[in-house]
Amino acid sequence: MASPIPFDNSYARLPQRFYARVPPTPVAAPRLLRLNRALALELGLDPDWLEGPEGTAMLAGNRVAEGSEPIAAAYAGHQFGQFVPQLGDGRAILLGEVVDGAGRRRDIQLKGSGPTPFSRRGDGRAALGPVLREYLVSEAMAALGIPTTRALAAVATGERVVRETLLPGAVITRVAASHIRVGTFQYFAARGDAEALRALADHVLDRHYPDCAGSEAPYRALLAEVAGRQADLVARWLLVGFIHGVMNTDNMSVAGETIDYGPCAFMDAYDPRTVFSSIDQRGRYAYANQPQIALWNLTRLAEALLPLLAEDETRAVAEAEAALAAFAPRFEAAYRGGLARKLGLGEAREGDAALAQDLLSQMAENQADFTLTFRNLCAAAEESGADEAVRSLFVDPTAFDRWAVRWRERLAQDGQDSAARAAAMRAVNPAFIPRNHRVEAMIEAAVEREDLGPFDELLAVLSRPYDDQPALARYAEAPASGGVGYRTFCGT
Numbered sequence: 317m318a319s320p321i322p323f324d325n326s327y328a329r330l331p332q333r334f335y336a337r338v339p340p341t342p343v344a345a346p347r348l349l350r351l352n353r354a355l356a357l358e359l360g361l362d363p364d365w366l367e368g369p370e371g372t373a374m375l376a377g378n379r380v381a382e383g384s385e386p387i388a389a390a391y392a393g394h395q396f397g398q399f400v401p402q403l404g405d406g407r408a409i410l411l412g413e414v415v416d417g418a419g420r421r422r423d424i425q426l427k428g429s430g431p432t433p434f435s436r437r438g439d440g441r442a443a444l445g446p447v448l449r450e451y452l453v454s455e456a457m458a459a460l461g462i463p464t465t466r467a468l469a470a471v472a473t474g475e476r477v478v479r480e481t482l483l484p485g486a487v488i489t490r491v492a493a494s495h496i497r498v499g500t501f502q503y504f505a506a507r508g509d510a511e512a513l514r515a516l517a518d519h520v521l522d523r524h525y526p527d528c529a530g531s532e533a534p535y536r537a538l539l540a541e542v543a544g545r546q547a548d549l550v551a552r553w554l555l556v557g558f559i560h561g562v563m564n565t566d567n568m569s570v571a572g573e574t575i576d577y578g579p580c581a582f583m584d585a586y587d588p589r590t591v592f593s594s595i596d597q598r599g600r601y602a603y604a605n606q607p608q609i610a611l612w613n614l615t616r617l618a619e620a621l622l623p624l625l626a627e628d629e630t631r632a633v634a635e636a637e638a639a640l641a642a643f644a645p646r647f648e649a650a651y652r653g654g655l656a657r658k659l660g661l662g663e664a665r666e667g668d669a670a671l672a673q674d675l676l677s678q679m680a681e682n683q684a685d686f687t688l689t690f691r692n693l694c695a696a697a698e699e700s701g702a703d704e705a706v707r708s709l710f711v712d713p714t715a716f717d718r719w720a721v722r723w724r725e726r727l728a729q730d731g732q733d734s735a736a737r738a739a740a741m742r743a744v745n746p747a748f749i750p751r752n753h754r755v756e757a758m759i760e761a762a763v764e765r766e767d768l769g770p771f772d773e774l775l776a777v778l779s780r781p782y783d784d785q786p787a788l789a790r791y792a793e794a795p796a797s798g799g800v801g802y803r804t805f806c807g808t
């Protein structure tokens with residue numbers, strides 16, 4: 317089939333043991349549900365072609381477009397702390413890479429496109445609900461300015477998948493800087509395949525970290541930079557109340573993007589111990605644990621890279637430790653700096669971290685909604701008459717009042733124009749996040765009634781998260797329950 321997609325596949329240069337060549341399995345009755353036209357254009361693809369019969373056939377996995385060399389990648393991973401030597405793309409197939417308008421190389425991958433040699437007992441398929449959730453939440457994250465995989469399309473398969481019940485099936489087309497994970501390195505390290513490790517590290521240096529490639533110790537620089545990007549990423553998650561839910565090493569991209577939107581969720585009422593995933597019974601991946609888990613995962617990456625860091629093992633460990641030391645300061649700077657911006661504080665001063673921490677402590681004690689507290693603080697920074705919208709979020713509103721006195725004293729030290737400050741705060745404190753109750757209602761409408769209206773409306777609101785959208789203000793509201801007790805199930 318002729319295709320206007322200029323595939324340019326760099327992985328084809330990697331040895332065959334990195335992947336299995338496998339085409340997607342055709343589906344019974346493909347129907348394009350949604351195409352992300354803006355993303356298609358960003359990638360230099362023709363959205364009209366993608367929406368047409370040939371494009372839809374490709375996005376469903378029913379036809380392999382010219383230039384596409386479909387593969388399923390091998391990887392391993394620590395899942396909830398336990399090492400699994402072989403995972404791999406069990407229901408995802410990489411169609412190929414394209415170079416976008418900005419010169420960045422991007423993967424185009426189908427998820428839910430049929431079995432592969434890595435499927436183990438799985439069917440290789442995805443259900444419509446999780447596909448729409450991944451589409452919506454990943455696009456919301458992108459609009460929030462957080463590095464993430466993107467969603468190019470969702471296609472209904474016309475087939476049912478067997479989960480607890482029979483559910484409509486779908487395929488999502490995911491776009492990523494790459495799909496190389498910490499677990500990809502672990503796969504080869506576990507097999508003692510130093511040659512493959514080096515080829516993979518060189519590939520990642522070339523693709524994602526060209527600045528490190530020229531350094532004196534490129535693999536150490538690579539590890540430090542992966543750690544730095546991960547530190548930035550997790551700080552940004554915390555600053556919007558995002559809980560990834562399943563931070564296994566196979567779900568950590570070495571490119572620093574958020575990947576795998578299975579059991580993720582956004583916090584409503586602030587509580588750092590929040591866990592949403594029903595499979596995370598010990599709270600390993602709770603909101604506040606995410607930085608330390610990221611570092612734990614990076615330590616597993618460091619272990620995998622040891623043979624490349626130095627011949628002598630003691631020296632290799634010292635090199636790894638030196639590289640991992642990049643994580644903590646980078647995280648602290650990103651998180652503290654981000655909190656200061658959320659509070660409208662100017663140049664850092666002593667006491668800023670304590671001021672921010674005290675607000676968070678009061679929010680936790682008073683079950684204040686995370687997103688609304690910070691958003692409503694923007695107006696309060698402009699005029700104290702707007703305090704009511706913040707204080708009313710606290711079980712004990714006087715807890716906010718006491719804190720606000722200290723906050724205003726601190727703001728006065730900056731001497732910044734209050735309208736400019738409020739505008740700057742609105743640019744970092746979103747009004748709209750994908751609220752769990754809205755996401756669930758959207759999925760229910762799509763699955764039970766084939767109604768994608770709520771999906772479209774929610775996606776439109778979330779594409780402008782920092783703008784006040786008065787007509788759609790209901791999407792900013794917290795659920796009546798405060799979100800307590802909400803549980804997600806692993807995306808299937």
Ligand SMILES: Nc1ncnc2c1ncn2[C@@H]1O[C@H](COP(=O)(O)OP(=O)(O)OP(=O)(O)O)[C@@H](O)[C@H]1O
Binds near residue numbers: 404434442
């Ligand atoms: N229905 C399925 N059929 C086959 N393999 C599956 C299925 N569901 C999950 N897997 C595999 O189980 C492993 C863990 O699944 P997990 O839910 O973390 O990943 P995923 O959502 O399928 O993919 P990704 O991490 O690429 O977003 C992966 O190797 C995945 O390919």
